[in-house]
């Protein structure tokens with residue numbers, strides 16, 4: 001099936017863009033009627049971009065603003081390749097990859113992604129921090145927050161805390177705490193018109209103004225969460241000045257303690273001061289589909305006045321919160337449980353702090369204490385589930401498998417991507433066990449990238465790949 005449709009653009013959108021772009025509008029519309037450049041970002045926890053480019057079966061184009069990102073086109077379909085299931089990459093519009101480059105989080109920092117699902121930017125921020133420090137990924141929408149958790153798990157990221165809160169609630173709890181905050185705001189999604197007919201048919205001129213009101217509210221909360229001297233990145237995937245330059249102009253007028261930081265990137269164009277009525281809006285960035293291989297994005301990188309060091313006010317305790325929903329009791333691993341984990345994974349250092357939910361042991365990110373007490377925050381996940389322990393009986397969690405490198409697991413089986421075994425595995429079928437295999441849990445890989453756990457018994461590898469992730473059986 002040819003899914004490179006020719007979009008029929010909403011008439012009012014065409015009129016608006018013609019008025020805004022003048023003679024440039026022609027090349028803009030031409031680009032929207034050509035096949036898209038799609039993007040793929042390599043998960044650097046799994047493989048280096050250089051090694052990926054050599055081993056990848058896809059025709060990749062490099063991108064001038066990001067080393068670990070590539071553009072590709074149909075007929076390549078990396079989303080159907082088993083490396084996708086193994087978290088070797090994340091499919092992401094090339095211009096969306098600029099967010100983590102601009103915000104530039106450092107290992108050890110405390111970073112907040114305020115509107116995080118499905119997790120493209122969260123997983124990129126975490127990868128750039130090398131699992132050191134903490135990325136708090138917030139998503140208020142209950143269905144979307146689940147997908148966010150699945151993507152974090154698939155990419156094997158360890159230093160995230162996934163929460164489901166309104167930004168205003170976080171202000172009460174963590175004022176001035178974060179080194180860097182990303183607001184990838186809900187928007188009218190005009191840059192998605194080519195790929196998503198639903199966004200295109202749902203677009204209304206009135207919705208632009210409605211979105212701008214929501215964006216201002218989220219940004220106002222975000223400003224309170226940035227520490228003095230910290231940075232705030234505002235992003236949208238739409239073209240309308242009302243949701244971009246005009247929101248930033250309003251923000252800078254209401255928050256004179258913030259200034260725009262010039263951060264030009266190759267492939268981007270400057271913001272348009274005349275669309276927001278301030279000269280400094282030239283420091284915003286726009287990615288246009290007719291100027292770079294991308295769908296399009298808007299960015300404004302801002303800095304809060306204050307000392308440049310890592311000063312951060314003391315976190316507030318959650319005990320007095322009226323919104324207590326969740327008690328948080330980090331504990332150390334009891335000796336017998338540590339012994340079981342060491343037996344299975346002798347080469348993997350055991351994290352220091354854990355949470356126990358029933359029989360399930362969850363390893364907390366090394367730097368979770370950057371936020372103090374987490375009681376009262378509606379958290380969805382806080383690190384990596386290792387598995388359930390009942391007496392001497394251990395059932396490893398899928399999330400644990402996805403954080404491990406092949407060399408760290410003594411008991412493992414791996415097949416190449418084209419093997420029938422991999423296709424069968426992803427459809428939930430059992431596999432024949434090699435005659436030399438010991439009974440018990442075995443880590444399954446594709447080209448040595450993780451695909452979960454199997455259990456060997458009676459000459460078979462029983463399939464424990466989570467049901468919700470399996471491909472349909474033909």
Ligand code: SAM
Nearest residue numbers: 114115116117118119120121141144184185186
């Ligand atoms: N950053 C995501 C990524 O890179 O995968 C995409 C984020 S998407 C553009 C915007 C998200 O904001 C949606 O998931 C939406 O549910 C969420 N959202 C909607 N209203 C919100 C609000 N008031 N505060 C925070 N997030 C909100």
